[in-house]
Amino acid sequence: MQTIRMDMREKTDPEMIRKAGEILQRGGLVAFPTETVYGLGGNALDEASSAKIYAAKGRPSDNPLIVHIARLEDLALLVTDIPEKALILAQAFWPGPLTMILPKSPIVPDATTGGLKTVAVRMPSHPAALELIQAAGGYVAAPSANTSGRPSPTTAAHVIEDLDGKIDCIIDGGQVGIGLESTIVDLTGETPEILRPGYISKAMLEEVLGKVTVDKGLTSEDEKVRPRAPGMKYRHYAPKAQMTIVEGEEDDVVRTIRELARKDTAAGLKVGIIAAAESAPKYSEGTVREAGTRSDARTIAVHLYALLREFDEMETDRIYSEAFEEGQLGDAIMNRLLKAAGHHVIRAEKM
Ligand code: AMP
Numbered sequence: 001m002q003t004i005r006m007d008m009r010e011k012t013d014p015e016m017i018r019k020a021g022e023i024l025q026r027g028g029l030v031a032f033p034t035e036t037v038y039g040l041g042g043n044a045l046d047e048a049s050s051a052k053i054y055a056a057k058g059r060p061s062d063n064p065l066i067v068h069i070a071r072l073e074d075l076a077l078l079v080t081d082i083p084e085k086a087l088i089l090a091q092a093f094w095p096g097p098l099t100m101i102l103p104k105s106p107i108v109p110d111a112t113t114g115g116l117k118t119v120a121v122r123m124p125s126h127p128a129a130l131e132l133i134q135a136a137g138g139y140v141a142a143p144s145a146n147t148s149g150r151p152s153p154t155t156a157a158h159v160i161e162d163l164d165g166k167i168d169c170i171i172d173g174g175q176v177g178i179g180l181e182s183t184i185v186d187l188t189g190e191t192p193e194i195l196r197p198g199y200i201s202k203a204m205l206e207e208v209l210g211k212v213t214v215d216k217g218l219t220s221e222d223e224k225v226r227p228r229a230p231g232m233k234y235r236h237y238a239p240k241a242q243m244t245i246v247e248g249e250e251d252d253v254v255r256t257i258r259e260l261a262r263k264d265t266a267a268g269l270k271v272g273i274i275a276a277a278e279s280a281p282k283y284s285e286g287t288v289r290e291a292g293t294r295s296d297a298r299t300i301a302v303h304l305y306a307l308l309r310e311f312d313e314m315e316t317d318r319i320y321s322e323a324f325e326e327g328q329l330g331d332a333i334m335n336r337l338l339k340a341a342g343h344h345v346i347r348a349e350k351m
């Protein structure tokens with residue numbers, strides 16, 4: 001299949017959007033930019049389109065898709081109940097990087113929700129995404145536009161790397177704004193629960209909702225306590241190299257990573273280092289990449305996946321990453337880093 005590339009880096013083009021919308025209406029697949037990562041869109045109400053998404057990504061079919069809408073009034077068709085809390089969240093954070101889990105209506109095919117009785121819904125804020133969803137008829141199922149198991153794409157080039165020739169069309173909107181997937185919050189229980197951390201933090205949710213819990217499966221060391229979002233159990237976002245996160249005081253972390261990099265390099269291994277701008281100049285061995293500055297976590301989030309992809313391309317054997325502070329976006333950054341590293345963390349010893 002020849003994948004059409006539509007260039008909308010400068011501005012969204014209504015004629016091209018109309019064409020891409022038609023492709024979706026006919027059951028085809030279109031990758032498009034959102035404010036979080038690139039999505040791989042198909043008609044959410046069409047079982048065959050969802051099946052095509054799973055096939056193109058090589059995604060396990062028990063891992064449900066997020067349905068994207070462009071207008072709040074379109075939510076009613078997808079769900080059997082819109083709790084007050086969903087309206088409060090929509091008012092506060094839609095359009096934006098927040099996905100809500102709600103009880104699914106019969107119109108949503110099981111193929112879209114991986115057989116679950118609930119559906120994940122989001123209204124993205126990227127203008128091209130909103131226009132495309134409308135042009136497609138209002139309901140676009142879109143997981144991240146990567147091959148399953150690879151880091152999510154934050155540029156159109158990443159999408160092309162993974163999916164060229166496997167999908168009908170790619171809308172190139174340049175680099176995304178946030179760089180990490182949406183926050184997922186489950187509203188089907190008594191207390192809202194975060195199933196995946198993202199740009200919209202626990203504190204931001206609690207400010208409008210009151211008490212919010214976090215899925216224990218995200219942080220539990222116990223193998224039996226699995227994450228509740230089916231996708232979070234996979235070793236997603238994973239680079240090919242063995243990855244280790246080093247935490248502790250900055251000087252101790254730098255010294256520890258330098259020591260590990262020196263040993264690995266001496267053993268003939270290719271080493272990649274992910275560091276904050278503040279400490280990056282302190283490394284002398286391995287390929288050092290600045291993720292961003294510790295004073296603004298957004299600069300780290302937006303570069304993280306591109307760095308993991310770059311290290312794959314360089315066929316790095318070992319990756320060492322500094323740990324980053326938790327807190328608003330920091331929780332989401334550490335969640336993705338931990339997954340990439342298969343939860344392999346060491347604590348830097350003090351001198
Ligand atoms: P992606 O769109 O690739 O970022 O992945 C979508 C994420 O949403 C995966 O982790 C899914 O497991 C999760 N998800 C989608 N639908 C549901 C649902 N009904 N209940 C819980 N998690 C969901």
Ligand code: MG
Nearest residue numbers: 143144152236
């Ligand atoms: Mg994904």
